[in-house]
Amino acid sequence: MIELIHISLFVVSLTFAYIITYSAIEADSPSLVMIIAIADAGINGLSVERFHEMMSNDLLVVPRLNDILRDKLAYKDENDKYILTKKGKIFAQIFTNFRALLRIEVSGG
Amino acid sequence: MTDNLIQLLSPIIFFISNVLIQLIICRYQSRMGLLKTELTGFLSGLLFFITFSYIYFTDITADTFYIFIVDLIIYTALSYCYFHFINLSVTARRIRIVRDLYKNEEGMTKSEILKVYNASVMVDNRVQRMINSGQIIIKDNMLYIGKPILLLIAKIIVLLKFIILGSKSLDETNK
Numbered sequence: 001m002i003e004l005i006h007i008s009l010f011v012v013s014l015t016f017a018y019i020i021t022y023s024a025i026e027a028d029s030p031s032l033v034m035i036i037a038i039a040d041a042g043i044n045g046l047s048v049e050r051f052h053e054m055m056s057n058d059l060l061v062v063p064r065l066n067d068i069l070r071d072k073l074a075y076k077d078e079n080d081k082y083i084l085t086k087k088g089k090i091f092a093q094i095f096t097n098f099r100a101l102l103r104i105e106v107s108g109g
Numbered sequence: 110m111t112d113n114l115i116q117l118l119s120p121i122i123f124f125i126s127n128v129l130i131q132l133i134i135c136r137y138q139s140r141m142g143l144l145k146t147e148l149t150g151f152l153s154g155l156l157f158f159i160t161f162s163y164i165y166f167t168d169i170t171a172d173t174f175y176i177f178i179v180d181l182i183i184y185t186a187l188s189y190c191y192f193h194f195i196n197l198s199v200t201a202r203r204i205r206i207v208r209d210l211y212k213n214e215e216g217m218t219k220s221e222i223l224k225v226y227n228a229s230v231m232v233d234n235r236v237q238r239m240i241n242s243g244q245i246i247i248k249d250n251m252l253y254i255g256k257p258i259l260l261l262i263a264k265i266i267v268l269l270k271f272i273i274l275g276s277k278s279l280d281e282t283n284k
Contacts (some may be wrong), residue, residue, distance in 0.1 A: 092210070
């Protein structure tokens with residue numbers, strides 16, 4: 001019995017590690033998008049103005065708004081306002097409380 | 110039976126010690142950056158785990174050794190998940206947007222959301238972090254790659270994305 005639990009723990013921990021890695025791969029990290037954009041500019045570098053033009057809301061923010069709706073963390077009401085679902089509120093509470101526990105003050109994102 | 114139980118519980122107990130050490134350092138001192146607190150917690154838990162295993166399992170057999178390796182993998186996988194959980198709390202866009210919505214019970218329109226959190230905010234947050242860590246250099250209003258660590262990570266992610274999702278570039282899913 002203990003061996004079965006041990007094997008399960010091994011599989012579950014690796015599965016969680018895979019799930020969290022998958023979500024990091026699926027949702028393009030803005031930092032990595034930025035670094036690739038700068039690297040692609042080569043030895044000539046990338047101007048700050050051009051960089052800001054490339055890093056638009058359509059690239060970095062809007063897809064995440066769509067994900068929030070798709071994942072049913074929020075819905076849009078008749079006034080086109082994004083409102084959290086119960087699932088979204090629980091999700092927000094977990095991270096808000098965890099950030100308070102760690103005393104993280106930066107707004108993040 | 111007791112040895113089996115201890116081998117089962119030890120990665121969990123030392124993972125908990127990793128989390129507690131990281132939490133305590135993070136809460137009660139402000140000089141160490143978040144990443145360093147995560148590393149300190151991980152290494153402390155790992156050190157305790159290895160020391161405990163060395164002291165407790167005096168009779169090292171092949172079975173004991175292999176189970177130790179399995180437990181090391183479990184400890185590392187759980188610590189890896191915790192590391193990502195902390196980073197998600199700080200940097201994830203979805204979580205930032207959901208937290209902003211949580212503060213505004215009556216809801217927010219897209220333009221209201223973009224007013225408080227937009228690409229400009231995101232870029233400023235990240236660019237400053239990358240300049241501070243030397244990953245990018247700014248000179249004469251031009252951006253260049255500095256230390257290539259983040260670039261290497263980005264290339265690995267692109268490769269993994271291609272293997273797992275079949276996507277060829279980092280922003281293909283946004284097209």
